[in-house]
Amino acid sequence: MKASSALGIAGLTIRSLVGGKRIWAAAFLVLAPPLFAGIAAVFGKHVEPINLFHGFIFEFSLWFVVYLLALIYGIALTMGEIEDGTAGYLYLSAVPKWLIVLIQLAVTAVALTVSLFVNVALTGLAASLGKGTIPHLWRDVFSCTLVGSAGILVSLGYYVTCGLVFRSPTSALAGALIPTFFWEILMTNWPIRFAGFTVTNNLRGMLLPLVFEGKRGALYRYVRNFHLPDYGEAAMYLSILSGIFLVTAMIAAMNRSIEGKEAR
Amino acid sequence: MIVEAERLNKWYGRVIALNDVSLSIAPGITGLLGPNGAGKTSFMRIMIGLMRESSGTLKVLGASPWNNPALAVRLGYCPEHDGFYESMTGREFVTSLARIRGVKDCAAAASRAIDWVRMAEAADRKIVTYSRGMRQRIKIAQSVVHQPELLVLDEPLTGSDPLVRQELIGLIRNFAQEGGSVIVSSHVLHEIEQLTTKIVLIHRGRLVAEGDVRSIRDLIDRHPHTVEIRAERPRELAAALAKEPEVVEIRLENGSLWIRTPQPDAFYSKLPRIALSAGAEVKAISSPDDNLEAVFRYLTEQ
Amino acid sequence: MAIYDQSYAPWTGTYSSRLSRIRAMIAMELAQPFKNLWVLIIVLFSFSIVGSWLLLLFFATSSQVIPPFALGNRIYREGFYNYPLFSMILMVLSATVGASLIARDVRHHALLMYFSRSITRADYLVGKFLSLVLFLMIVTLGPGLLLFLGQLGMGQERLSTGERLSDLVAITLHSLILSVPMSAVVLAFSSLTKRTYLAAILWVIFYFISASLSPTLTFALKAEWPKMLSWPNLTAHLGDLCYSPRVPSPPLLDCGAWPPLLILGSLTILSLALVWRRLRSTEGEE
Numbered sequence: 001m002k003a004s005s006a007l008g009i010a011g012l013t014i015r016s017l018v019g020g021k022r023i024w025a026a027a028f029l030v031l032a033p034p035l036f037a038g039i040a041a042v043f044g045k046h047v048e049p050i051n052l053f054h055g056f057i058f059e060f061s062l063w064f065v066v067y068l069l070a071l072i073y074g075i076a077l078t079m080g081e082i083e084d085g086t087a088g089y090l091y092l093s094a095v096p097k098w099l100i101v102l103i104q105l106a107v108t109a110v111a112l113t114v115s116l117f118v119n120v121a122l123t124g125l126a127a128s129l130g131k132g133t134i135p136h137l138w139r140d141v142f143s144c145t146l147v148g149s150a151g152i153l154v155s156l157g158y159y160v161t162c163g164l165v166f167r168s169p170t171s172a173l174a175g176a177l178i179p180t181f182f183w184e185i186l187m188t189n190w191p192i193r194f195a196g197f198t199v200t201n202n203l204r205g206m207l208l209p210l211v212f213e214g215k216r217g218a219l220y221r222y223v224r225n226f227h228l229p230d231y232g233e234a235a236m237y238l239s240i241l242s243g244i245f246l247v248t249a250m251i252a253a254m255n256r257s258i259e260g261k262e263a264r
Numbered sequence: 265m266i267v268e269a270e271r272l273n274k275w276y277g278r279v280i281a282l283n284d285v286s287l288s289i290a291p292g293i294t295g296l297l298g299p300n301g302a303g304k305t306s307f308m309r310i311m312i313g314l315m316r317e318s319s320g321t322l323k324v325l326g327a328s329p330w331n332n333p334a335l336a337v338r339l340g341y342c343p344e345h346d347g348f349y350e351s352m353t354g355r356e357f358v359t360s361l362a363r364i365r366g367v368k369d370c371a372a373a374a375s376r377a378i379d380w381v382r383m384a385e386a387a388d389r390k391i392v393t394y395s396r397g398m399r400q401r402i403k404i405a406q407s408v409v410h411q412p413e414l415l416v417l418d419e420p421l422t423g424s425d426p427l428v429r430q431e432l433i434g435l436i437r438n439f440a441q442e443g444g445s446v447i448v449s450s451h452v453l454h455e456i457e458q459l460t461t462k463i464v465l466i467h468r469g470r471l472v473a474e475g476d477v478r479s480i481r482d483l484i485d486r487h488p489h490t491v492e493i494r495a496e497r498p499r500e501l502a503a504a505l506a507k508e509p510e511v512v513e514i515r516l517e518n519g520s521l522w523i524r525t526p527q528p529d530a531f532y533s534k535l536p537r538i539a540l541s542a543g544a545e546v547k548a549i550s551s552p553d554d555n556l557e558a559v560f561r562y563l564t565e566q
Numbered sequence: 567m568a569i570y571d572q573s574y575a576p577w578t579g580t581y582s583s584r585l586s587r588i589r590a591m592i593a594m595e596l597a598q599p600f601k602n603l604w605v606l607i608i609v610l611f612s613f614s615i616v617g618s619w620l621l622l623l624f625f626a627t628s629s630q631v632i633p634p635f636a637l638g639n640r641i642y643r644e645g646f647y648n649y650p651l652f653s654m655i656l657m658v659l660s661a662t663v664g665a666s667l668i669a670r671d672v673r674h675h676a677l678l679m680y681f682s683r684s685i686t687r688a689d690y691l692v693g694k695f696l697s698l699v700l701f702l703m704i705v706t707l708g709p710g711l712l713l714f715l716g717q718l719g720m721g722q723e724r725l726s727t728g729e730r731l732s733d734l735v736a737i738t739l740h741s742l743i744l745s746v747p748m749s750a751v752v753l754a755f756s757s758l759t760k761r762t763y764l765a766a767i768l769w770v771i772f773y774f775i776s777a778s779l780s781p782t783l784t785f786a787l788k789a790e791w792p793k794m795l796s797w798p799n800l801t802a803h804l805g806d807l808c809y810s811p812r813v814p815s816p817p818l819l820d821c822g823a824w825p826p827l828l829i830l831g832s833l834t835i836l837s838l839a840l841v842w843r844r845l846r847s848t849e850g851e852e
Binding site: 021025028029032036040045047048052064071075076079080083170172174175181182185219 | 602603604605607608650651654657658661662665666673758759761762763764766767768770771774775778779781782783785786787788789
């Protein structure tokens with residue numbers, strides 16, 4: 001009984017992922033970078049495909065696309081249910097609330113990882129339009145997807161937790177946006193030790209040995225931190241973070257009251 | 265007893281939704297009556313485990329409903345406000361919810377539930393195209409698809425037209441006749457009267473009365489009534505009414521006679537004879553106290 | 567049926583002007599954000615940047631040293647308005663406050679309520695737009711004026727009244743440049759969906775695509791024109807041009823005022839046109 005209920009919840013989650021206007025925003029996020037990369041490759045002068053590809057991955061895919069995809073769906077998973085009035089149905093199922101959140105997170109994380117793969121692959125192909133193939137393209141695509149999936153897991157976990165903890169969409173959004181855009185962006189632009197505790201720099205640290213062969217080239221001049229976490233440190237930090245957010249989300253789900261319009 | 269509440273309290277910040285509510289609800293159909301904001305929905309949400317009580321205890325079918333999926337599948341809930349996966353058809357909606365409640369043959373169960381609420385023809389249309397009555401019926405279908413032991417219906421008749429109302433009342437009665445228990449809330453007494461004789465009255469978060477609906481009706485009749493009468497020759501009518509023992513107060517205001525009587529039934533039965541003998545043609549009679557709100561006022565002022 | 571009470575009479579007195587109706591809408595919308603704790607925190611945060619600058623100015627003045635950031639009007643431009651942290655604050659504020667302006671009304675079917683009164687679609691649009699502009703001006707002009715007063719009292723540069731006044735006008739214009747186009751674009755996103763968070767995210771996506779695409783293309787194409795794709799660059803460049811060049815600093819963009827003005831102006835007009843169109847179509851759906 002529980003397995004079919006769990007599958008039912010997974011089905012509802014997939015349905016909500018592809019339904020509504022969210023899918024258009026997500027599609028835009030996934031397809032815009034390859035589109036711009038393609039335009040730049042075709043019309044740009046002195047364009048090196050590998051620089052274009054890596055530039056887009058570094059500036060777009062690995063933080064911007066990852067965070068915003070996670071934001072769109074992370075908040076929607078929890079706040080959307082409340083706004084639609086469907087949260088009640090979900091929590092009256094045969095599945096405990098913590099498992100509902102886990103299933104929703106897992107399904108969404110897989111879907112977003114696939115979207116990221118599409119984004120990175122298309123960007124690589126678009127960047128090499130008319131200019132020959134990029135060496136080790138598919139190695140880089142899979143490496144970037146792997147690294148990005150870690151970022152997706154962490155950020156999705158955090159945004160889902162915000163949606164569960166805060167009562168109103170405005171508060172959940174503010175709670176989600178503030179650390180992402182203040183902590184992440186500011187800390188990664190300042191040469192201080194705290195920069196090592198940003199998800200962005202840890203993703204960059206994981207990316208460096210996989211895609212850039214450990215060499216801090218032109219792109220890493222944007223990384224104004226003298227100590228970038230290495231692959232092992234970054235993997236551990238991101239694992240710990242995602243674990244913390246996951247557990248917090250599950251606990252928040254267990255304690256979540258659906259208080260309805262009368263409570264507002 | 266299917267529901268047992270012991271000193272149940274629920275507050276939202278400084279707003280007290282439920283205040284020291286202790287009651288027991290037996291199997292069968294029970295009406296939960298109260299004006300808007302009385303605490304009916306809060307009580308129901310705690311009953312089905314969507315909300316946690318602030319203090320006190322509540323047991324449904326012998327267990328606490330909070331974080332209890334095993335109990336949740338034995339309950340059916342039809343919320344007051346619409347909440348749908350709008351892009352789904354009615355059939356998809358009911359089937360999906362049957363699946364997550366662990367029903368074995370979801371498609372067949374959904375078809376049965378849809379047939380039971382007489383929505384078979386419209387079941388394959390998207391919910392966004394449904395009328396109010398159809399949405400209400402599909403909500404009830406999802407609440408019974410897993411054959412719950414207890415059905416909790418939050419104001420199912422509100423906003424429905426008379427035809428749909430009668431249909432829904434029939435469905436609820438059928439469910440109870442087939443062995444299920446129902447707790448249905450409303451703020452309209454005569455709707456509940458058509459369903460059950462057992463009611464619980466809640467007002468401003470407090471349990472005001474529980475018992476047979478006939479005794480509540482008696483209360484309406486027993487508590488002092490104000491009656492407004494518009495008549496030709498009101499002074500003559502007033503003089504005639506003043507002699508009657510059922511009349512305790514008469515006021516003439518803006519051309520209307522305002523009568524206060526503790527025995528409205530007796531007063532109404534005598535009024536035509538008195539008016540005839542006074543030669544006063546009665547043009548209109550109304551009473552602002554012939555409603556549940558007046559009963560609540562009376563009960564809470566006791 | 568006989569009607570007994572003839573005492574009701576419809577209003578035959580004067581009605582308030584359209585301006586007062588718009589003012590009422592603005593007052594209603596301006597009060598809303600301040601009820602949310604997070605919005606208050608972010609607003610305070612924006613004032614705290616200025617507060618820290620004022621503290622620095624105080625210590626610099628006390629030590630009789632003229633710090634470079636206090637020279638000319640650089641403190642307003644580089645110290646506050648063009649500071650990356652402040653851009654972020656403005657973006658987050660406009661997302662949290664502006665995204666719900668129309669989305670909320672569409673979600674709760676409130677448009678019918680508005681238009682059944684003597685409020686035209688134009689009044690509605692102007693009211694919503696101005697309320698967001700005014701809110702953002704509180705966060706841009708307010709701290710800017712504080713900084714101006716701080717400079718007045720603690721700045722060590724000897725400036726004439728004309729130069730001070732030109733700084734004041736520049737601060738006001740810079741605030742408008744930051745607030746007006748942002749309000750229009752956020753309002754446009756708010757009109758596209760009935761979910762507040764989605765409207766906010768759409769605006770964030772727009773902002774970051776513009777901010778991230780610019781350096782990516784600049785790096786990849788080794789050209790200067792992609793810098794004009796960045797929203798922060800456009801507003802910063804246009805804002806810089808408002809100030810008198812007492813202390814020259816290299817321009818952000820390799821162009822005059824017209825290209826960024828055209829870009830931002832077109833975005834503002836297109837956004838408002840989109841909102842207008844959405845109001846008409848949403849009303850029909852209802």
